[in-house]
Amino acid sequence: MSEARCADAVYRLRNLTKIYGERRVLSIAALEVFRGEVVALVGPSGSGKSTLLRLLNFLEPPSEGIIEFEGQVYHSARSPELYVRRRIVTVFQRPMLLNRSVWDNTAYGLRLRGEHDARAWVEQALALVGLQGLAHQRAHTLSGGEAQRVALARALAIHPQVLLLDEPTANLDPYNVGLIEGIIQRLNRDQGTTLVLVTHNVFQARRLAQRVAFLLDGQIIETADTEQFFEAPQDARTRAFIHGEMVY
Amino acid sequence: MSSDFIEIVLLSLRVSGQALLFSSVIGVPLGAWVGLKRFRGRRLIAAMLYTGMGFPPVVIGLFVYLLLSRNGVLGSLNLPFLPRLFTPAAMVVAQTVIAFPLVAGFTMAAVMGVHPQLRQQLVSLGATPRQAALTVLMEARLGVIVAIAAGFGGIISEVGAVMLVGGNIEGRTRVLTTAIVLETRKGNFELALALGGVLLLLTFLANLVMLRLQGRAFDE
Numbered sequence: 001m002s003e004a005r006c007a008d009a010v011y012r013l014r015n016l017t018k019i020y021g022e023r024r025v026l027s028i029a030a031l032e033v034f035r036g037e038v039v040a041l042v043g044p045s046g047s048g049k050s051t052l053l054r055l056l057n058f059l060e061p062p063s064e065g066i067i068e069f070e071g072q073v074y075h076s077a078r079s080p081e082l083y084v085r086r087r088i089v090t091v092f093q094r095p096m097l098l099n100r101s102v103w104d105n106t107a108y109g110l111r112l113r114g115e116h117d118a119r120a121w122v123e124q125a126l127a128l129v130g131l132q133g134l135a136h137q138r139a140h141t142l143s144g145g146e147a148q149r150v151a152l153a154r155a156l157a158i159h160p161q162v163l164l165l166d167e168p169t170a171n172l173d174p175y176n177v178g179l180i181e182g183i184i185q186r187l188n189r190d191q192g193t194t195l196v197l198v199t200h201n202v203f204q205a206r207r208l209a210q211r212v213a214f215l216l217d218g219q220i221i222e223t224a225d226t227e228q229f230f231e232a233p234q235d236a237r238t239r240a241f242i243h244g245e246m247v248y
Numbered sequence: 249m250s251s252d253f254i255e256i257v258l259l260s261l262r263v264s265g266q267a268l269l270f271s272s273v274i275g276v277p278l279g280a281w282v283g284l285k286r287f288r289g290r291r292l293i294a295a296m297l298y299t300g301m302g303f304p305p306v307v308i309g310l311f312v313y314l315l316l317s318r319n320g321v322l323g324s325l326n327l328p329f330l331p332r333l334f335t336p337a338a339m340v341v342a343q344t345v346i347a348f349p350l351v352a353g354f355t356m357a358a359v360m361g362v363h364p365q366l367r368q369q370l371v372s373l374g375a376t377p378r379q380a381a382l383t384v385l386m387e388a389r390l391g392v393i394v395a396i397a398a399g400f401g402g403i404i405s406e407v408g409a410v411m412l413v414g415g416n417i418e419g420r421t422r423v424l425t426t427a428i429v430l431e432t433r434k435g436n437f438e439l440a441l442a443l444g445g446v447l448l449l450l451t452f453l454a455n456l457v458m459l460r461l462q463g464r465a466f467d468e
Contacts, residue, residue, distance in 0.1 A: 096366040
């Protein structure tokens with residue numbers, strides 16, 4: 001890893017743990033996310049991927065350890081200020097849309113920020129996900145794929161510095177999977193947005209990510225550039241997961 | 249229609265309207281808070297609200313009577329802002345106490361019915377806890393309006409408490425329900441029925457207004 005790349009880390013995680021009751025669900029010694037890259041977090045269900053994403057979005061504090069974001073250190077006793085948190089947004093596996101129009105849902109994040117005249121941004125976000133024609137439709141009448149694209153549009157409208165994606169294409173048909181993957185690629189390529197993608201689909205990780213981290217039982221087993229991760233995994237457990245041989 | 253009759257209708261609307269306003273101002277935020285916030289004693293407060301929802305109005309009337317009477321806990325203090333017994337203000341206090349657990353309890357149930365993940369997703373989009381709570385409350389508006397309608401229904405038709413703290417004084421504290429009781433006892437069944445009809449009509453109209461407030465959400 002080059003020094004220049006090291007210096008340009010958006011996130012640095014050190015000795016990060018998350019404990020619920022008696023159960024330690026996350027225990028990460030170290031992880032970096034660099035500016036402008038797509039990192040995929042892969043692993044079986046229950047491996048702590050979504051928990052890690054919630055910590056990266058500062059939706060909940062870690063139990064121990066630190067999250068360094070843009071050079072500022074945060075931990076269990078220090079959460080980021082609102083303006084810092086607002087640079088990060090998550091698109092969840094199951095989008096929860098407001099019982100309003102597609103337009104209102106897309107504009108929601110902007111209104112929170114006091115941007116009441118954000119027509120151009122909303123139009124741009126809807127165009128990016130191909131939903132301009134449905135702007136005035138009620139969100140609850142949309143199909144699963146359309147709803148996920150609205151969730152993506154409302155995240156894109158606020159131009160996040162970091163976009164976290166939690167299984168964004170799970171349960172979607174191949175057409176919508178292709179659409180959403182295309183949006184993710186364009187977003188990273190054209191706008192340089194840093195993306196962290198949680199997926200259990202290794203093929204998707206290979207298609208979209210520049211680096212992949214494999215989580216198992218709350219620990220990062222291996223992190224590598226995508227090519228190396230899939231062609232020459234260092235750990236036997238990574239190899240087993242990639243080849244679908246892992247029993248869990 | 250006699251001026252006495254109109255006066256009774258107007259006083260009923262004024263007393264119940266003010267009580268509904270106060271109980272909503274207290275009950276909606278309280279219900280939203282209990283529904284959304286995790287804290288010690290939350291279950292206890294929820295249980296108290298549910299108990300309050302089923303509390304006999306006449307018993308609440310008795311408590312308010314004892315509190316406001318000259319020898320009561322509050323009445324003996326002779327504070328200028330406290331309402332006196334046998335005034336519309338005392339009736340408003342009693343009806344507020346009756347309605348607010350209904351408003352708070354139904355509001356709590358309504359916001360708890362909104363998927364808990366919505367709030368997390370709103371916070372992820374940059375909402376402060378207060379902004380997220382207000383948005384959830386807006387999402388639960390159908391239920392919140394039902395809560396207010398239940399509160400209105402509970403007080404406009406209530407007779408025991410207003411009779412106790414108001415005294416059913418002609419021209420001062422006589423409302424539709426107490427007038428119906430009085431006219432029935434006097435054998436004026438036609439007038440009692442007419443008053444009952446007006447009470448039903450008012451309740452129907454108030455609920456029509458609330459249905460209108462529920463807006464398009466009702467049709468989905």
